[in-house]
Amino acid sequence: xxxxQNSVKESSSRDIPIDVSRWGFPGSMNVSxxxxxxxxxxxxxxxxxxxxxxxxxxxxxRCMAKLNGEVIESSYSEFGYTHRAKEKLGENRTYHQFIVYxxxxxxxxxxxxxxAYALSVERLMGIEVPTRATWIRMMAAxxxxxxxxxxxxxxxxVDLGAFSFFLYGYQQRERAYTLIEKLCGARLTTSYTRxxxxxxxxxxxxxxxxxxxxxxxxxxxxxxxxxxxxxxxxHKRTKEVAIFNKEQCMKYxxxxxxxxxxxxxLDLRRDQPVLFYDRVDFDVPTAQIGDVxxxxxxxxxxxxxxxxxxxxxxxxxxxxxxxxxxxxxRIPDKEVVHNTMEGMIHHFKFFMTGxxxxxxxxYTPFEAANGELGFYIVSRGxxxxxRMRIRxxxxxxxxxxxxxxxxxxxxxxxxxxxxxxVIAGELDR
Amino acid sequence: xxxxxxxxxxxxxxxxxxxxxWSDQVTKIQARFGEATLSVQMPETDPTDVPxxxxxxxxxxxxxxxxxxxxxxxxxVDYTATDxxxxxxxxxxxxxxxxxxxxxxxxxxxxxxxxxVESIVSxxxxxxxxxxxxxxxxxxxxxxxPDLRRILLDIRWExxxxxxxxxxxxxxxxxxxxxxxxxxxx
Numbered sequence: 001x002x003x004x005q006n007s008v009k010e011s012s013s014r015d016i017p018i019d020v021s022r023w024g025f026p027g028s029m030n031v032s033x034x035x036x037x038x039x040x041x042x043x044x045x046x047x048x049x050x051x052x053x054x055x056x057x058x059x060x061x062r063c064m065a066k067l068n069g070e071v072i073e074s075s076y077s078e079f080g081y082t083h084r085a086k087e088k089l090g091e092n093r094t095y096h097q098f099i100v101y102x103x104x105x106x107x108x109x110x111x112x113x114x115x116a117y118a119l120s121v122e123r124l125m126g127i128e129v130p131t132r133a134t135w136i137r138m139m140a141a142x143x144x145x146x147x148x149x150x151x152x153x154x155x156x157x158v159d160l161g162a163f164s165f166f167l168y169g170y171q172q173r174e175r176a177y178t179l180i181e182k183l184c185g186a187r188l189t190t191s192y193t194r195x196x197x198x199x200x201x202x203x204x205x206x207x208x209x210x211x212x213x214x215x216x217x218x219x220x221x222x223x224x225x226x227x228x229x230x231x232x233x234x235h236k237r238t239k240e241v242a243i244f245n246k247e248q249c250m251k252y253x254x255x256x257x258x259x260x261x262x263x264x265x266l267d268l269r270r271d272q273p274v275l276f277y278d279r280v281d282f283d284v285p286t287a288q289i290g291d292v293x294x295x296x297x298x299x300x301x302x303x304x305x306x307x308x309x310x311x312x313x314x315x316x317x318x319x320x321x322x323x324x325x326x327x328x329x330r331i332p333d334k335e336v337v338h339n340t341m342e343g344m345i346h347h348f349k350f351f352m353t354g355x356x357x358x359x360x361x362x363y364t365p366f367e368a369a370n371g372e373l374g375f376y377i378v379s380r381g382x383x384x385x386x387r388m389r390i391r392x393x394x395x396x397x398x399x400x401x402x403x404x405x406x407x408x409x410x411x412x413x414x415x416x417x418x419x420x421x422v423i424a425g426e427l428d429r
Numbered sequence: 430x431x432x433x434x435x436x437x438x439x440x441x442x443x444x445x446x447x448x449x450x451w452s453d454q455v456t457k458i459q460a461r462f463g464e465a466t467l468s469v470q471m472p473e474t475d476p477t478d479v480p481x482x483x484x485x486x487x488x489x490x491x492x493x494x495x496x497x498x499x500x501x502x503x504x505x506v507d508y509t510a511t512d513x514x515x516x517x518x519x520x521x522x523x524x525x526x527x528x529x530x531x532x533x534x535x536x537x538x539x540x541x542x543x544x545x546v547e548s549i550v551s552x553x554x555x556x557x558x559x560x561x562x563x564x565x566x567x568x569x570x571x572x573x574x575p576d577l578r579r580i581l582l583d584i585r586w587e588x589x590x591x592x593x594x595x596x597x598x599x600x601x602x603x604x605x606x607x608x609x610x611x612x613x614x615x
Contacts, residue, residue, distance in 0.1 A: 080581035126434025252555035358431035360476030
């Protein structure tokens with residue numbers, strides 16, 4: 001009797017008619033269990049909007065996805081929420097004034113942008129910076145690369161649920177920012193390089209501090225590696241997820257760690273050396289499959305290589321001048337500016353009208369933390385550029401996101417977006 | 430001192446590395462596209478870092494196919510445009526790189542205002558967004574493009590900001606977001 005009652009009760013609770021029309025599904029609820037047995041709404045399509053201020057979207061991106069159950073059938077992206085018309089500003093500011101705008105490209109590694117911009121203008125002007133400045137630039141770029149990779153793998157892990165992993169790297173990242181602060185007084189938006197030199201020389205003993213930091217960070221990265229690389233949960237969330245293979249990477253112009261994760265063995269530091277990258281030893285890690293795990297693993301290994309470069313730089317760097325001996329771009333010393341008439345006029349002219357860059361055009365690539373960062377500058381003479389094009393790697397990487405997540409789960413979208421490390425500042429410019 | 434000055438720490442060796450390769454390719458290109466080649470600039474003699482070819486825009490697919498397949502420049506590094514303020518007004522600028530030799534070239538196509546250019550999405554699918562950006566910023570129209578919408582700016586924006594005649598403070602603000610377009614999700 002009681003059994004019968006129970007069964008009646010159960011069946012009645014199951015058979016409550018659900019009015020699905022109010023959820024926007026056409027017709028009656030047609031439940032089929034084709035793929036996923038737990039997925040009640042299989043074969044029913046929903047359009048969802050993720051972002052622009054969704055916590056998992058790493059900045060102001062918006063992704064519109066059509067879901068079949070939990071699987072993304074198709075999606076398209078919208079961005080431009082942080083568009084500041086940098087290329088237009090580049091045509092309306094002097095070359096010196098534009099340095100501060102380069103910080104705000106990839107703000108996780110602002111020093112790399114500064115270095116790349118300074119190189120491209122110096123190339124147009126035919127200026128060679130002194131040895132010490134070149135070494136400092138190289139060290140700055142490598143510190144920035146480590147901080148960028150730390151935040152990328154850290155945040156990617158946070159998004160997928162591994163919070164403590166992020167904190168391990170965060171401490172070293174803060175210490176790196178302290179080193180950057182010692183260099184130029186700012187932590188995030190550095191504006192460190194000048195055309196033909198640097199803002200300040202590195203303080204006494206800075207190289208040794210970097211070396212100590214690099215040795216410590218190496219240990220921390222080993223620790224992080226042991227925490228996550230062989231973790232079964234991490235494997236389940238990242239392996240074979242959001243695969244972007246070699247062929248697709250070529251089609252979509254992927255560069256940097258994302259391309260190397262898919263087996264494209266291309267690193268501009270090794271293949272087209274700029275600065276003194278040909279004087280240091282380092283390896284270029286590559287992977288084969290191109291999934292989220294490979295992108296993570298390549299970045300972890302790249303950090304080790306960057307730290308090794310830093311240690312080598314710290315040993316090779318010598319004292320010396322930091323400004324190129326070129327009257328056009330050399331900012332006059334404060335001593336001269338405050339005490340002589342000529343110095344004051346020079347200072348005024350430098351900052352108010354800027355210096356002339358000879359006619360010419362150049363596309364200067366640089367291996368930034370995310371991939372190839374390039375400045376294509378067309379000069380027609382005069383203190384402002386005719387065209388200032390910024391080729392940010394994120395723009396091309398973000399384009400690959402939609403084909404990458406096709407057929408993946410919504411949860412994998414978060415992992416995929418974190419792993420390609422799209423930075424809104426560089427994407428929107 | 431300008432771009433022709435060789436700076437060893439700043440890609441100064443490119444002419445030594447690729448000079449012979451480049452001059453060989455220039456003869457090949459001139460033999461193939463004699464009439465369509467409007468000008469060729471070479472590093473060291475002209476103020477440019479890599480060989481720069483200017484073509485008229487009607488042959489763009491053919492020319493890029495030749496660069497990609499025959500000359501091995503298989504990597505589309507960058508694709509942008511410039512406003513030259515003279516007739517023809519725009520130049521489409523391609524930065525290409527060969528993955529095998531690591532050599533780079535720059536290819537330009539002249540486009541007059543109001544004429545459409547063939548889209549190159551069939552050659553490099555990654556050019557899709559680059560073309561949308563050029564359309565957005567310069568107003569160059571592309572034929573056979575899968576989805577030619579504005580990309581960085583709102584779809585309701587008027588004008589093309591990177592044209593030289595667009596005012597520096599030509600602000601337009603929109604309070605409501607763009608609506609989701611279900612057509613794009615088909």
